[in-house]
Amino acid sequence: MPSYKAPIRDISFVLKELYGLEVLQKLKGGSEITDDLIDAILTEVGRFCENVLFPLNQTGDKEGCRYENGEVRTPKGFKEAYNSIVESGWASLSCETEWGGQGLPHTLNTVAEEMICAANIAFGLYPGLTRGAYALLSRHGSEELKKKFLPNMVKGKWSGTMCLTEAHCGTDLGMLRTKAVPDGAGAYKISGTKIFISSGEHDLTENILHFVIARAEGAPAGIKGISLFLVPKFIVKGDGSLGERNNVQCASIEHKMGIKGSATAVMNFDGAEGYLVGELNEGVNKMFTMMNLERLSVGNQGQGVADIAYQNALSYAKERLQGRALTGVKFPDKAADPIIVHPDVRRMLLTMKTYIESNRMLALWVAMEVDKSERSEDPEVRQIADDLVHLMTPIVKAFLTDVGFDMTNIALQVFGGHGYIQEHGMEQFVRDSRITQIYEGTNGIQALDLMGRKMPAHFGRYLRAFFHPVQQFIEGHQNTPELAEFMPLLAKAFGRLQQVTATIAQKGMSNPNEIGAAATDYLHLFAHVAVAYLWARAVLVAMPKVNSTESAFYQGKIDTARFFYQKLLPKTSSLFASIMAGSETLMKFKDESFGPF
Amino acid sequence: MPSYKAPIRDISFVLKELYGLEVLQKLKGGSEITDDLIDAILTEVGRFCENVLFPLNQTGDKEGCRYENGEVRTPKGFKEAYNSIVESGWASLSCETEWGGQGLPHTLNTVAEEMICAANIAFGLYPGLTRGAYALLSRHGSEELKKKFLPNMVKGKWSGTMCLTEAHCGTDLGMLRTKAVPDGAGAYKISGTKIFISSGEHDLTENILHFVIARAEGAPAGIKGISLFLVPKFIVKGDGSLGERNNVQCASIEHKMGIKGSATAVMNFDGAEGYLVGELNEGVNKMFTMMNLERLSVGNQGQGVADIAYQNALSYAKERLQGRALTGVKFPDKAADPIIVHPDVRRMLLTMKTYIESNRMLALWVAMEVDKSERSEDPEVRQIADDLVHLMTPIVKAFLTDVGFDMTNIALQVFGGHGYIQEHGMEQFVRDSRITQIYEGTNGIQALDLMGRKMPAHFGRYLRAFFHPVQQFIEGHQNTPELAEFMPLLAKAFGRLQQVTATIAQKGMSNPNEIGAAATDYLHLFAHVAVAYLWARAVLVAMPKVNSTESAFYQGKIDTARFFYQKLLPKTSSLFASIMAGSETLMKFKDESFGPF
Structure with a gap:
């Protein structure tokens, strides 16, 4: 357990x-x-x-x-x-x-x-x-819709879903076929089949509100003809009570690798009553309001599962007796030493601890910027915060889930064979975590969003929201003695990021494949630099407190930063080399040469 | 499907x-x-x-x-x-x-x-x-045991198992408690409980032969007091027919993440009749005969599952229509382009193809050396081949399974959400593959075997079986025009491998933790260099055939080599940096600083 x-x-x-x-x-x-x-x-x-x-x-x-x-x-x-x-x-x-x-x-x-x-x-x-x-x-939503639906959503009496995907279209929503026809009374009749609908049907709430994207009759083809509709499972009457069942049915649920307690539904809409949310044909933009928040959420999911997996690996490593320390017996009164004495086990534990704490700093940094972007009194602060959120959203989503999944696997590995059986729960963390790299836009799509959309947006304005404070930090701390071991490495990694950004941005103007080919490596390089910056800041906070009663915590922060800089940040060198190698090997590779042979 | x-x-x-x-x-x-x-x-x-x-x-x-x-x-x-x-x-x-x-x-x-x-x-x-x-x-085995058991094993009428692990000891076999007491009639009574026994009980064969390690009465403590016994499920009578049921019972089977069709049994031996195989107290060495072959096998398992996962991802990438090529529509007659046009999808496909073909070269190289080590007429050839097999066994086991698992995940990713549901079979490949990084010695143990045992063995003699031919190849092909783009990169990566080998070997003499801390990175660095060497050889073979009728295959080989060198081999730079950073950050990290906080 x-x-x-x-x-x-x-x-x-x-x-x-x-x-x-x-x-x-x-x-x-x-x-x-x-x-x-x-x-x-x-x-x-x-x-x-x-x-x-x-x-x-x-x-x-x-x-x-x-x-x-x-x-x-x-x-x-x-x-x-x-x-x-x-x-x-x-x-x-x-x-x-x-x-x-x-x-x-x-x-x-x-x-x-x-x-x-x-x-x-x-x-x-x-x-x-x-x-x-x-x-x-x-x-x-209109005031009417908000008044009718929001209070019960907040109360948790009614739950919500996002109905985007259809069997033939996931990433490419422009292809969607679900149709909306005006019913003459101000509402629409929605027809079509949506798949992979999380919480599409369940027994937790008395009503379920489906937010469905569909193409209204006569709308343009592609992404610009998509509108957003609210389709309740039960029609809500004028007095707020539940009326008749709407024509929306759950046809089946998926058998999945993990998150088995979550119902992933195939939903059939058969002339179901739906209400337009926002303007006609602007559904995709609206949906992205939800999607962007969800992407930050999904990053956080990957982070959460990684954390619980780490905790269990750590306690196993402290308890499991196996072998003796390479430098001599550590616990002579025990049948063997706990495996935490072994360098390779420590490597696994510290890799997990470091990335998890890294990613928590990253997630909460961006979360606070979300708040600033929404609630600051200063429009300039709001703007810069909003830029940073735009820039960092794909990074939080993809990096926290790529790393999160890897960490669950490392945690399983610490358990050896005991990790592979269901009893200890470790293999469930791996299975559960795996979906986070996929839903709300695969991590490949996140990378493309970062490099193809966010990087060039407003002539690099989003980028500046990150580059500027990091540059300032580096300049301001060149001679800070507490950071002496870190700053040259941060400056070097940051330099790599600046160089690939400039190179690929330029190459990408004449050949967009350069962006597509670099995107995933770029996202990981970017994330490592961001995290390096945050660790340097964390060291400054922890340093004065290492002799406090919480010495294990604060000294641990500094030592974790050191581990990150020495053992993980070097990944930026290979990512840099891979990105700079360009797109040619990928794009010139002949389709028929892929095999299978 | x-x-x-x-x-x-x-x-x-x-x-x-x-x-x-x-x-x-x-x-x-x-x-x-x-x-x-x-x-x-x-x-x-x-x-x-x-x-x-x-x-x-x-x-x-x-x-x-x-x-x-x-x-x-x-x-x-x-x-x-x-x-x-x-x-x-x-x-x-x-x-x-x-x-x-x-x-x-x-x-x-x-x-x-x-x-x-x-x-x-x-x-x-x-x-x-x-x-x-x-x-x-x-x-x-003795002639008697061989005559009695081998023919029916070859016929497949009787199957075999390896009974090593006990609940409290996996890696550290010295702790095992299963006991063997002479029965006075030349055999032993075996008692104890073994776990994680693959094929421990099943309905495929009429008899099951358990090869059990146990401690004979009065044997020394630790690894030097372990003997190997053959314990049949059914006693085999003098005439070769099956006699009574032996006192060995399957108590339960494990519920696992994957390989669900394989029975992983808890086996209770309760005074079961067993026959000594080899000399008393030399069981662990004997068992390693089997173990080393099994380790090569397990590498091969990881390779096999990666290959089938790749094949399915490839065919999905050719069929799934989603989005348009970044440089313009490729298939105007289709609703969208197949996703194989997208650079990031190609990156995933080529990464899989490249590693899978890399690992096939690696596995078959070592397999042929096994044959040479066993069947060459020339004792010197046998010796060098045997050295290479010793050296490369942990690499084949760990690298093919680490990479194999990663490739199954990339293959799943190509499917997006469809990869996460059971229907397409992709998530099964991930679950099945995951065990290969664990059994027959976790990959951390393989790395320690490589660096702690194989590297220093006979003053580096095993290493020479690899370093020597690679060095010769590099020297011999410095001016080979077909390899002009590859040789400087190979030489550089090889130089990195030589440098870390020398550095860690030297540091390790005074501080074995240096070896433990570097081991996993070292194994991956080593494998990348080995594979780079094999790709260069493959290019020489393919180059003259690129204009043959199998141009797609041979040109593909060269382009795959190029992808490996440009996009994957750079990993050696970060592995090098991480190794050279040493063990201090790991070993000085305080246990209480691991948290959880």
Whole structure:
């Protein structure tokens, strides 16, 4: 049986010590954000995740969801846990007070989400998608729709879904076939089949609100003819009570590699009543409001699962007795030394710890920028924060999930054969984590978004939101003695990033394949540089506290930074070389030479 | 539904064109090894894998093995397939003719095994372990035991297992507790519990022969007090017929992440009758005969699963229509372009193709050296070949499985969301492949074996079996025009390998943690250099044939080599940097600083 401990101390370090609550306090409504409030939320959400969600993780995987006659039964205990999360308000922390939410910063949502997904990612998808749907409707819906639907979404009585994918189109939404025909009474009749719909059908809420993209009659072909509709499972009457069943049915659920407690549905819309959200033919842009938040969420999911996997690998490495330290017996009174004495096991543990703490810094940095972009009083601050969020969203999504998945595999490896059997729960983390590299846009698409869209946007303006502070930091700390061992390495890695950015941006103008070929390596190179910058900042925070009572924590921060710089940051050199080699070997390779031979 | 095509053409390239059959023909009994024989075997084994084993792969995963009252039922169809593989002789290609085998080179076994494991790795374990057990008994057993057991093993009537692991000891076999007490009649009574026993119980054969390591009464503690015993499920009577049931019982089977068609058993020995194999207290050395062959096998398993995963990703990439090429529409008559036009998809496909073909060259190189080490008439040739096999065994095991697993994940990624659902079979490849990084010694142990044992052995003699031919090749081809773009890169990577070898060997003398800390990176660096060397050789073979009727194949070889050199070989630079950073960050890191926080 695995275990879970909410990473309160480290989250608190990042929020309060590294970035500082004042970042949030300065924003609109920020006066509420006190130290005590943050502590209370972290502690309570952590406890809830440890005690309520986590015990359902393995059983939920084993039992999975059951489909019968259009209905879906979630695993035992999910309903009670759902009621409990709704009552506690953890699922609506950042929803506006106007609609019954707590109006707290997005950042708090992010920390809650990491813990929820660590404890039970399959469960976490149910409230998670509702949060995305809430954001979509609250920003783009008419007042009428908002009044009718938002309060019950915040209360958790009604849940939300995103219905994008069809069997023949995932990435390429321009091909979608689902149709919308005006019903003459202000609404539309929606017809078509959507697949891979998370939470498309389940028994947790009394109503399910599907946010469906479809092509209205007579709309242009391609991506510019797509509109967004809200299609409730049950029609909501004028008085807010539930009316008749809408013509939307769950045809089946998928048998998946993991997240088995989450129902992934095939949904048939057969002239179902739907309400236009936003303007006609502007559905894709609207959907991206939700999608971008979801992408940050998915990064966080990968992070959460990696963290719980690490925790279990760590405790196994401390307990499992096997072999003796290479430099001589460490625990003569035991039958063997715990495997944490072995350098290769330490390498695995430190790789996990380092990336997980790296990624937490990255995720919360961007989360706070989301809050700044939405709530700062200063339009310039809002703008720069928004630019940074645009730039970093694909990085958070893809890097946290690529790395997150790798970390679950390292954690499994620490267990040896015991990791491969279901009992210890390690293989479930691997299976659950794997989806995060795929959904809400595969990581290849994220990389293309970063390099093809975000890099050139507004003549590089988004990039400046990152390059500028890093450049300033490097210049400002060239002679900071505490950072002497780090700064030359940071400057070198940053130089590599600048050089590939300039090179590929230029080459890409005449040959877009240069961008496509470099994109994935570029995203990883970028992320490593970003993380190196954050570790240098973390060292500055930790250094004065190494002799405090929390010496293990703070000295650990510095030593972890050192491990990152010495052992992981060198990856930037091979990524640099691979990117600079260009696209030719890829693009000139003949299709018939791929085989199979 | 996935598909499988045996990679006959590429295997044939490696065997016949790259290395040449004359390598095998020169060996004892090599006159039989004709072109036609090889073709016939490749074709027939390939067909068998495609038509008999592969159709049982997905159903076997779904159904799994069933345990009931000490008996294990394998999935539907396994029994018939097993009978069929036994009748065809594919499972005993390399067993000696003296015992009824075909006496063919180990190399042929290796190619058969790659295909068998690609088609159905879970099934492949049943005959695979018998082959290892056969090797063990045929080399170390008494004449009496050999006569009694080997013929029926070769016939496939009786199968074999390796019983090493106990709940508290896997890597550290010195801790094992299973006991052997002389029964006064020349045999022993074996008592203890073994776990993770592949094929420990099943319904495919009439008898199961367990090769069990145990501590004989009064034996020294630790690894030097371990002996090897043959414990049959049914006692074999003097006339060779089956007698009474031995006191060995399957207590349960594991629920695993993958290879669900393979029964992984907990075995209870309760005073079971066992026969000593080899000398008392020399069991671990004996077991390593089997283990080393098994390690090469496991590398091959990782390779096989990667290959089938690649094939399916490739055909999906050619069929799936999504988006348009970045440089303009490629297939205007289709609703969208096939995703193979996208640079990032090509990157994924080429990465898979390149590593898979790399690893096939590596595996077959070492396989042929195994044959040379066993069958050459020249003792010096035997010695050098044996040295190379010792050196490369951990590399084949760990590199082919680390890379193999990564390739299954890339293949899944090409499918997007469709890769995550069970239907397409891609997620099964990931789950099945994952065990190969663990069993027969985790890949961390392989790395330690390479650096801690093989590197320093006989003052570096094993290393010379690799360094010498590579050095010669580099010197001999400095001015070969066909290799102009490759040789400087090969020389550079080789230089890095030499430098880290010298550095760590020296540092390791005073501080063995330096070896432990570098080992995994070193193994990967070593493998990349070895593969670079083999690609350069492959280019020399392919270059004169690029204008033949098989231009797609040969030009593809050269372009694949180019991709390897430009995009994958640069990894050696970051591995080099990480290794040279030493062990300090790992070893000085305080245990209490690992958290969890």
